[in-house]
Amino acid sequence: MNDFSENLKTHLSFIARSCELYDQGHKEEALRVAVSLRVMFHDTAHSISLLKHLQRKESIHLISTFASQKSMSAEYGNVHWHTVIPVMLTSRGVQAPTNSWPTRSVLVIDDWWQEQIWLEGAIALSRKDIILSAANQDGGAHVDANPNEKTRKVKRGPDATVRINGKLFEGGMSNHHLPLIRQMAYEVLECKGLYELAKST
Known part of the structure; x- marks a missing residue:
């Protein structure tokens, strides 16, 4: 019989170790994180996530530390936001903010998974979109020779002009999905309920 709690413990350990390496400069570890998040949370007609196995x-x-249409409307009134881009640029380059961003909401897993955290015109990307692009097409578990538009977008980054202290910041917005995934990992690792579930027998 499969020990799904033990599997969950393993993937939480994978994520924690990859975050340590990411913070040391190995940004590609975000792709490993994406695979573990897919295993933990993503359900299809042919595969069942660990959390669903565990009911x-x-x-x-x-x-959720990301701004979204829902959280922005709750904070600033019932306004439709055309653009919500989770830009993570600092004077030290691209950095995942981890605990320096406030908690905007607390969500059940499916709502967290489906929450749209990147709105840019007609583009709306959820955590699910970003994780599956990284895991299924960008080298996490598979490399796609013809990635879809969502994957091309998350690799290309926001179509925005950014200045830091008046200086135009160029070339730093590509592969913006990697710090986004690092931030998602922070949100997951802050969940005490997952660790308690991983300890259960």
Whole structure:
């Protein structure tokens, strides 16, 4: 019989180790994180996520530190936001903010997975979109010779002009999905319920 709690513990350990390496400068570790997040949370007609196997997708809650249409409307009134881009540029380059961003909401897993955190005109990307692009097409578990538009977008980065201290920042917005995934990992690793579930027998 499969020990799904032990599998969950393994993937939480994978994520934590990859985050340590990411923070040391190995940004490609975000692709490994994406694979573990896919295993933990993504369900299809042919595969079942660890959390669904454990029958806890409806009871485990995850923090969301990203701005979204819903959280921005709650914070600033019922306004439709055309653009919400999670830019992570600092004077030291691209950095995942981890705990320096406040918790905007606490969501059940499916809502967290489907929350659209990148709105740019007609483009709306959820955590699911970004994770599956990284895991399925950008080298996490598979490399696609013809990646779809979502994958091309997350690799290309926001179509925005950014200045830091008045200086135009060029070339730093590509592969913007990697710090986004690092931030998602922070949100997951902050969930005590997942660790308690991983310890259960």
